[in-house]
Amino acid sequence: MRRLLPAAFILALWCASALMPARPPLRQPAGEHAAPPARHTASLFPGLSARQPASQPATEPGAPPAARVAPTIENLITTQRGDLPIILSAPHGGTVRVPGSAGRAQGVTVRDVHTAEIALLAAQRITSRLGATPWVVVAQFSRLDADANRDAGEAYENEHARAAYDAYHAALERAAREAAARHGLAVVIDLHGQRRIPGAMIRGTRNGKATDDLVARFGVGAVSGPRSIFGRLKAAGYSIVPDPVEGELGEERLFEGGYITAHYGTFMPGVDAVQIEMGSEYREDAWKTARDVGDAIAEFAQRYLLE
Numbered sequence: 001m002r003r004l005l006p007a008a009f010i011l012a013l014w015c016a017s018a019l020m021p022a023r024p025p026l027r028q029p030a031g032e033h034a035a036p037p038a039r040h041t042a043s044l045f046p047g048l049s050a051r052q053p054a055s056q057p058a059t060e061p062g063a064p065p066a067a068r069v070a071p072t073i074e075n076l077i078t079t080q081r082g083d084l085p086i087i088l089s090a091p092h093g094g095t096v097r098v099p100g101s102a103g104r105a106q107g108v109t110v111r112d113v114h115t116a117e118i119a120l121l122a123a124q125r126i127t128s129r130l131g132a133t134p135w136v137v138v139a140q141f142s143r144l145d146a147d148a149n150r151d152a153g154e155a156y157e158n159e160h161a162r163a164a165y166d167a168y169h170a171a172l173e174r175a176a177r178e179a180a181a182r183h184g185l186a187v188v189i190d191l192h193g194q195r196r197i198p199g200a201m202i203r204g205t206r207n208g209k210a211t212d213d214l215v216a217r218f219g220v221g222a223v224s225g226p227r228s229i230f231g232r233l234k235a236a237g238y239s240i241v242p243d244p245v246e247g248e249l250g251e252e253r254l255f256e257g258g259y260i261t262a263h264y265g266t267f268m269p270g271v272d273a274v275q276i277e278m279g280s281e282y283r284e285d286a287w288k289t290a291r292d293v294g295d296a297i298a299e300f301a302q303r304y305l306l307e
């Protein structure tokens with residue numbers, strides 16, 4: 001796995017962000033497929049763009065110009081090796097078309113706008129808070145070609161897209177296995193975007209099945225309640241579904257967690273998983289949301305996983 005981004009570069013971005021309170025928010029387009037502003041992946045993360053001089057890769061219609069990198073399996077996902085028992089996953093924020101893939105004729109292909117950026121920035125925030133790094137697996141490839149949050153049987157329709165899908169899960173599985181082996185319990189946090197309730201963060205744990213290890217060790221307070229990730233986000237002003245009331249798990253009726261949450265949270269020993277479906281309103285200011293999500297995860301990790 002290659003290194004993610006120069007830490008100094010991101011720190012500089014954070015500093016610049018803090019010094020510019022009037023900065024314009026990243027506007028959420030009306031549809032998840034509409035064009036995001038120029039401050040998107042390529043401009044936020046120029047470090048991703050300068051690896052090889054190459055022709056311009058294809059991106060989704062309306063997406064910003066992609067990094068000037070010839071897409072290969074290695075750079076269709078962004079990974080970071082971690083030393084924390086936290087694995088950040090973002091499978092639906094990518095815009096780069098998989099070379100050779102004709103796309104998917106079946107299934108949902110909507111992009112979760114800004115979730116790739118939020119995952120990368122949240123990872124940097126966690127590192128700055130804890131002095132240790134989470135594992136990161138972020139798709140740069142488009143959901144038009146492969147959906148990493150689906151079972152392989154419905155995730156892709158050609159071999160080119162299959163390679164991207166397989167690379168994503170190979171990275172995620174390796175991260176989960178290594179983190180669990182080192183720490184005893186690791187948590188995959190799968191980041192998504194939803195527009196059903198634009199002003200809500202929606203928890204998905206397969207109604208507790210994917211967080212059974214956390215609950216067994218620490219009680220429901222590790223998943224719901226004020227000291228959970230969602231409790232921290234509630235305290236920071238976010239609306240949470242289900243409401244993270246102390247002592248109650250609440251029922252997940254809207255988004256209970258997709259394939260990644262189920263597969264890693266249920267079937268891998270020593271691994272739990274939590275899905276966060278971030279409302280479109282909260283993704284408008286990706287910088288603020290990434291900071292708040294990063295803080296919530298860092299405080300959760302410190303309280304439950306690092307003692």
Ligand SMILES: [Zn+2]
Nearest residue numbers: 092112192193
């Ligand atoms: Zn999604």
